[in-house]
Amino acid sequence: MTTIKDVAKYANVSVATVSRVLNQKGYVSKEAEKNVTAAIDALNYKPNAIARTLYHKTSGMIGLLIPDIANPFFPELARSIEDVALKKGYTVVLCNTDSELGKEQQYVRALQQKYVDGLILATGSGSYEHYHSLDLPVVALDRFISKDIPTVVSDNKNGARTATMHLIEQGCRFIAHLRGPKGLAPADDRYEGFKEVVEESGIAHIIVETGFHIEKAEDEVQRLLKQHPSVDGIFAGSDVTAAGAMKAAHTLKLDIPSRIQIVGFDGILFGDMLVPSLTTVQQPIVEMGERSVELLVQLIEKKPLLSYRHELPTTMKLRGTTKGSGIDDKT
Amino acid sequence: MTTIKDVAKYANVSVATVSRVLNQKGYVSKEAEKNVTAAIDALNYKPNAIARTLYHKTSGMIGLLIPDIANPFFPELARSIEDVALKKGYTVVLCNTDSELGKEQQYVRALQQKYVDGLILATGSGSYEHYHSLDLPVVALDRFISKDIPTVVSDNKNGARTATMHLIEQGCRFIAHLRGPKGLAPADDRYEGFKEVVEESGIAHIIVETGFHIEKAEDEVQRLLKQHPSVDGIFAGSDVTAAGAMKAAHTLKLDIPSRIQIVGFDGILFGDMLVPSLTTVQQPIVEMGERSVELLVQLIEKKPLLSYRHELPTTMKLRGTTKGSGIDDKT
DNA sequence: CTGAAAGCGCTTACAG
DNA sequence: CTGAAAGCGCTTACAG
Structure with missing residues (x-):
C-alpha cells in the first residue's frame, strides 16, 4: 500500500x-x-483508516447487536440500518447474540477495542446494567433498556388495539392472543393493547403463550382450536406465530378467513408470500432503522437529542386472513 | 481508556x-x-485493537458482500458465516451491494482502508476484474468469479436433476421451469440440470424467465397456467419463486399437489411456513457459510488450499407440494 | 503557507 | 530477563 x-x-x-x-x-x-x-x-x-482511527479515536464503525439475523424480522431492519449508515459514512458490524449475555459481552468488548463509535442494541438478555458503564453511545431499538438510553420502538400497544378491534369489527366473538415472550417490552405492550380492547368490549378471549416460535405457535393453536372450537379470531404477537396459526388452522381444515380470522404483527415481507396473504400490523421497519441510526449519529456527534423515546406509528395492513379486505373474502 | x-x-x-x-x-x-x-x-x-492493527496490518475483520440481507436466502448464510467467524476470532462487516458495481467498489475501498483481512463475495455485478488487482484474500460464495479465487457452491446441477426427476416420478407430464437470472452461474446450472433430465426422458417442458422475484413468478405462472392448462409440475429456481407459483396456483384454484406439483430450490426456513409446506432442494446453507470462512482463513494465514472449487451436495426435502411425501397428499 | 516533531497505543528487533 | 527506541500511518499544534 x-x-x-x-x-x-x-x-x-x-x-x-x-x-x-x-x-x-x-x-x-x-x-x-x-x-x-x-x-x-x-x-x-x-x-489508511486505521491510522486515522488511532489518532481520532473514532472508527466510523457501528455495532449492530441483534438476537439472530435468521429471524425474519431482523434482516429488513438490518438492511435499513446499513443503508443509512453507509450514507452517513459508517460501516456496520453484524453481531448475532442469541440473546445470550455472554455473547453480548464478548461482542461489546471486541467492538470497544476496535473503537466502534456506537452501538445499536436490538437484543437483550434482560440484563442491561453493563451498558451504563460503557462510555459508548448506545441506542435501543425495539427494546427498552433505560430512560437515559434513546429508544426507538413502534407503537406496539396501539397497533395491538387496532388489530384486535379489526377482528371484532369483522365479526369475531372469541379471540385468542398468541403472546410473545414475557418481559420483552414489545410483546408485553401488544398483550396490553389486546387486553384493553377485549375487556372494554366484553369479548370472550384467551391468552396463549407461544413466544415468537412458529412450531410452538402451531402446536398451541392446534390444541387450542380443539379445546375451544368456538375460537374464531387470532391475534398473533408476530407474523411468524401467525404463520404457525395458519398451519394449525389448515391442518384442522378450518378455512381462513371464513371460519377463523388471523392478524399478525410486524409486516415482514414473507407475510405476503403466504396463502392467503397475512393481514398484519405493519411496523415501520425501515423508519425504525433509519431513526435509530440518526439518533446514534447525533449521540456520536454530541448533539443534543430532542427526545429519548421515539415511538413510531404502525399501520393495519388488510390482506387475506381477515374478512373485509376484499381479498380472499369467501363469506 | x-x-x-x-x-x-x-x-x-x-x-x-x-x-x-x-x-x-x-x-x-x-x-x-x-x-x-x-x-x-x-x-x-x-x-487497543486499532494500535495492534496498525502495526500488524491485520484487523481481524472480514467483509461480507451480499446483494441484500432482506432477500431470505442470505440471512441464514450470513448467520453461519458470522458464527464461524466469531469462533475463529473474526468480526464480520455486513455490506449490501444490490449487485451494483458502484456500491461494491465503494465498500471494497472502505474495507481495504480498514485493513480487513479478507472478503467473502456472495454478490456479483457481473464484472469481477477488479478483484484480481485487489491484493486481498477473497472467497466466492454461491458465485463463480474466476479459477484462481476459491469458490464455494452447492451442486446446483445435480440438485436440479433430482428435483426434476422427482416431479417425473410423481407423475408430472408437462413441467415448467422458473428460471433464475441468466448469467448467474447457480441459476444457469439449475437450468442445465432441468434441461438434461426433461430431454433425456422426453417429457414436455417449458422455460419461464422469472429471475428470483416473487411477483414476477406469480404473474408469469398465472399467465402460463392459463395458456398451458396441462402443465402439472413446476420446478422453481428458488424457494421464493416457488412461493410465487403457489400463490398463482391458489388464485386459479388449482390444488397443490393433486392438480399441480411444485418443487423449490434453496431450503430456506420459510419454505416450511407455507401451506402446504414446500418440497425443495435443500442447499447446505450452514456448511456453505462455514466452508467459505474456513477457506478465507486459510488464505489469510497463507496456508495452501487443497482445492479451489468446493461443490457441496444438496438434498431433496420432500414436503407437501409434491405427492409421495405422505404430507398433504390428497390423491 | 509549510515543515519538523510529537503523539495516537501498540510491537519487536536490538542492546545489555 | 528487561528496557529504550524505532516504527506502523496518520494528524495537528508549534515555529518559522
Whole structure:
C-alpha cells in the first residue's frame, strides 16, 4: 500500500501538507495542492483508516447487536440500518447474540477495542446494567433498556388495539392472543393493547403463550382450536406465530378467513408470500432503522437529542386472513 | 481508556514487558508476569485493537458482500458465516451491494482502508476484474468469479436433476421451469440440470424467465397456467419463486399437489411456513457459510488450499407440494 | 503557507 | 530477563 510519505515524496512536499489537502483544513497553496492531488492520483493513494482511527479515536464503525439475523424480522431492519449508515459514512458490524449475555459481552468488548463509535442494541438478555458503564453511545431499538438510553420502538400497544378491534369489527366473538415472550417490552405492550380492547368490549378471549416460535405457535393453536372450537379470531404477537396459526388452522381444515380470522404483527415481507396473504400490523421497519441510526449519529456527534423515546406509528395492513379486505373474502 | 503505559507504570515495568505478557512471547520473569497480570486486572485494561492493527496490518475483520440481507436466502448464510467467524476470532462487516458495481467498489475501498483481512463475495455485478488487482484474500460464495479465487457452491446441477426427476416420478407430464437470472452461474446450472433430465426422458417442458422475484413468478405462472392448462409440475429456481407459483396456483384454484406439483430450490426456513409446506432442494446453507470462512482463513494465514472449487451436495426435502411425501397428499 | 516533531497505543528487533 | 527506541500511518499544534 502506498502511504502518505510516498505521496509527499512524489509531490515534493511534507506529509503535513499532504495531510492538509486530504482533510481540506489549514492553508495550502494552489501550487502545492495541485501537486499533491496529482500525486494522489498517480499513486492511487488511499488514506489508511486505521491510522486515522488511532489518532481520532473514532472508527466510523457501528455495532449492530441483534438476537439472530435468521429471524425474519431482523434482516429488513438490518438492511435499513446499513443503508443509512453507509450514507452517513459508517460501516456496520453484524453481531448475532442469541440473546445470550455472554455473547453480548464478548461482542461489546471486541467492538470497544476496535473503537466502534456506537452501538445499536436490538437484543437483550434482560440484563442491561453493563451498558451504563460503557462510555459508548448506545441506542435501543425495539427494546427498552433505560430512560437515559434513546429508544426507538413502534407503537406496539396501539397497533395491538387496532388489530384486535379489526377482528371484532369483522365479526369475531372469541379471540385468542398468541403472546410473545414475557418481559420483552414489545410483546408485553401488544398483550396490553389486546387486553384493553377485549375487556372494554366484553369479548370472550384467551391468552396463549407461544413466544415468537412458529412450531410452538402451531402446536398451541392446534390444541387450542380443539379445546375451544368456538375460537374464531387470532391475534398473533408476530407474523411468524401467525404463520404457525395458519398451519394449525389448515391442518384442522378450518378455512381462513371464513371460519377463523388471523392478524399478525410486524409486516415482514414473507407475510405476503403466504396463502392467503397475512393481514398484519405493519411496523415501520425501515423508519425504525433509519431513526435509530440518526439518533446514534447525533449521540456520536454530541448533539443534543430532542427526545429519548421515539415511538413510531404502525399501520393495519388488510390482506387475506381477515374478512373485509376484499381479498380472499369467501363469506 | 487505560493504555499499556498505565499498566506498565502500575506494575513498575516497561511497556515492552507488558506487551510480552500480553502476547505470551519473549521471556518474562514469573515475578514480572505476576505484577503485570495484577495491574491488568486492577486497571481493567483491554489492549487497543486499532494500535495492534496498525502495526500488524491485520484487523481481524472480514467483509461480507451480499446483494441484500432482506432477500431470505442470505440471512441464514450470513448467520453461519458470522458464527464461524466469531469462533475463529473474526468480526464480520455486513455490506449490501444490490449487485451494483458502484456500491461494491465503494465498500471494497472502505474495507481495504480498514485493513480487513479478507472478503467473502456472495454478490456479483457481473464484472469481477477488479478483484484480481485487489491484493486481498477473497472467497466466492454461491458465485463463480474466476479459477484462481476459491469458490464455494452447492451442486446446483445435480440438485436440479433430482428435483426434476422427482416431479417425473410423481407423475408430472408437462413441467415448467422458473428460471433464475441468466448469467448467474447457480441459476444457469439449475437450468442445465432441468434441461438434461426433461430431454433425456422426453417429457414436455417449458422455460419461464422469472429471475428470483416473487411477483414476477406469480404473474408469469398465472399467465402460463392459463395458456398451458396441462402443465402439472413446476420446478422453481428458488424457494421464493416457488412461493410465487403457489400463490398463482391458489388464485386459479388449482390444488397443490393433486392438480399441480411444485418443487423449490434453496431450503430456506420459510419454505416450511407455507401451506402446504414446500418440497425443495435443500442447499447446505450452514456448511456453505462455514466452508467459505474456513477457506478465507486459510488464505489469510497463507496456508495452501487443497482445492479451489468446493461443490457441496444438496438434498431433496420432500414436503407437501409434491405427492409421495405422505404430507398433504390428497390423491 | 509549510515543515519538523510529537503523539495516537501498540510491537519487536536490538542492546545489555 | 528487561528496557529504550524505532516504527506502523496518520494528524495537528508549534515555529518559522
